[in-house]
Amino acid sequence: MDAQPSPQRRLSLVSVLVPDYDEAIAWYVDVLGFELVENTQLSDTKRWVIVSPGAGSALLLAKVANAEQQAAIGQQSGGRVFLFLQTDNFWYDHATYKSRGVQFQEEPRTEEYGTVAVFSDKFGNLWDLIELNK
DSSP states (O other), rough: OOOOOOOOOOOOOOEOOOOOOHHHHHHIIIIIIEEEEEEEEESSSEEEEEEEETTTTEEEEEESSHHHHHHHHTTTTTTTTEEEEEEEHHHHHHHHHHHHTOOEEEEEEEEETEEEEEEEOOSSEEEEEEEOOO
């Protein structure tokens, strides 16, 4: 087999279970300041909804379709931090999110790698808000 360059790959979307599309859009866009990238109706009950904080990463907001999925809302990572939101201005984002009602699980802390605080989104998913050291 001829040697070929390795394909370039990147993780483009992470699916997050939500109970309602519009409720999730409002939270991620209005509270966290994400951009609504796409909101396409696929059927009477299903939409393709993508929100992004920027920099090429995005969440696919997936409305639950059954009881098993409903039970997994906010528990997709088994109670661990699920998503990591990296910022270049931790204190600005922390203050902005607190003023918008985001519930932080702890006070900000300084680690060897940077400044971080865990918060939960409206649906129970745990996030790290993190600014890495330069």
